[in-house]
Amino acid sequence: MTADITFQQFCNWLKLKHLVLIDTLARTQNMHVAAEQMKLTQPALSKMLRDLEDMLGFALFERLPRSMKPTELGEQVARYAQVTLNDTKNFVAQINKLRKGGHGYLKVGTIFAATFNVLPEAITLTKEQRPLLSIEVVEQTSDNLLQMLKRKEIDLMIGRFTEDHYRQLFDFRSLGPEPFVLVVNPRHPLATARAIDPAELSRWPWILYPSGTPIRARIEQAFHEHGIPLPDNTVDTISMPTFLQLLQSGPAVAMLPAPMVQPHLDTHALCQLDCAFAVAALDFGIITRKDDPLPPAAAMFSETLLALYARRNP
Template sequence: MTRYLEQRLKIRHLRVIDALEEHKSLLRASQALRVSQPALSRTLQEVEEIVGGELFERHPRGVRPNAMGLLIASRARTLLHTIREMETDLDAMRDGQKRSIRVGVLPVAAHGLLPAVLAHANSEAAHLSFEVIEGRNDQLTPALLSGEIDVVLGRLYPPELPDELTRRVLYHEPISLIARADHPLFERATLTPADIQRYPIILPAVATRMERDVSDLLATIDLQPDRSIQSSSVGFMRELLLSGNFVSAIPRILVAGDLARDTLRILPIALPPGERPAGMIYRGALSEAGTLLLSEVAGELARLAESDIVEIAERN
């Protein structure tokens, strides 16, 4: 059966299949592509007519790809990645020596690491053109696999399923109890969890991986907050810490700048060690721009390690 796919399939068809496989929902896929849901449904119907069969099974909570859908989605993602690479190559040819990199950043690295990396970049790295996309792990990993971004920077979590990505451990993100530099707790000669519980505690949002790490850590020292504020906003958490007598259990690197300026300080209470590996994720070999970014990140991590904000990982 000849389908003449090279003549009939269009890029918009590939983008719809890729979005549906990623989001598993007609509504979320249409929002991601910024098209109406009826328009997306019509495009899906066109593709199914072209390939000669249904690609997705409908169910009450969305859609799931069948065997043919998985095959088409995989090939669509590869083709879209190739097209994006061609666009990057054309940009590089047009701009001569100009180099660019698209960086996906998890929240902790987005607020605590990358700004310092860019601020301290040497003259060569300063000529890089950066596109920075902040997101969660479940958002950035598919974008990296599809070629929408070039690298991901931040906490490294084991993949739920095997993939072809390289996860390079560069450092560890220790969690500490942190408060404003002039917080009354710093006036005490000794500090116990009971002392800390007298103050409201700021915690990461429920159901995030950081929240689970923080909860496990607090449980080991039997610190059960009587009053807590949970938030997914790093800016809001930081503003609370700076403006009142709050305490927060967060990775030190999240507020690296404030720790360096001594506006925030780490409370002197012993916490059990725990490895929280972080670093860079990429697909295939790093580009010249990716290698340059890696070098700049390593340099900034070395500066942060001197202040005990991060722990450098053993070279792997």
């Protein structure tokens, strides 16, 4: 039986160029393309891969006629390589910022609704304390953000769990429930109607969040509970500008987070429908990797967000 690799051996063997090789080959699944991207000759790349597989004691890739597919163990190593390289890229970016007198780099993932709530104020307060801190905001759906957080492409996220198994990987600090409202443009035939029968809703076009998102699941559940069919005429999007443009340009209906549409309700650009059709408010909050302490800037930003929500919702 082959002896286990010790931690010290692993540290002595493995170099970042090995991780770059594994990540590049896993993405391209082509030796020639990987060699070009790494600016190496194909024989040099092949030798590096053979040496690495000899050190690890197992094959990382299947040698197929036209591709290099990761083995089952190779997929595990490729995931490790991707996470480690992303972590290293973030570290290099922070070091360069610090060398220039800055205060590091913070990358926050957020669902679209949060950008209409206290996120801008939290960023402003954080920048007041660390004016040279670079902050990047990535707007995406929760399912995409969770994958980015897992791969260490973002420091933290503001969103929701889309599946229960994520609770084993991440910590969640609630920012509170987020209500949803049913809206149309003011010219819509339903805009001035009272006590609208929910069954009437399936007759109209709908703009929906994509399948797999928490709000989409809640809306589909609401249709089921009211015993009415899902609308046939739909557009799926995660873009708030697209939601607004489609609502304004036609007789569409949408269920959107209240903080996101409140300014449009205040200016009468949109109308909230008087209808019993509703979805339960969804809790959202700050999600971070378990057993992975936040960098100081991310921890300060997180506490600022929590304090702002607590102040607004005593």
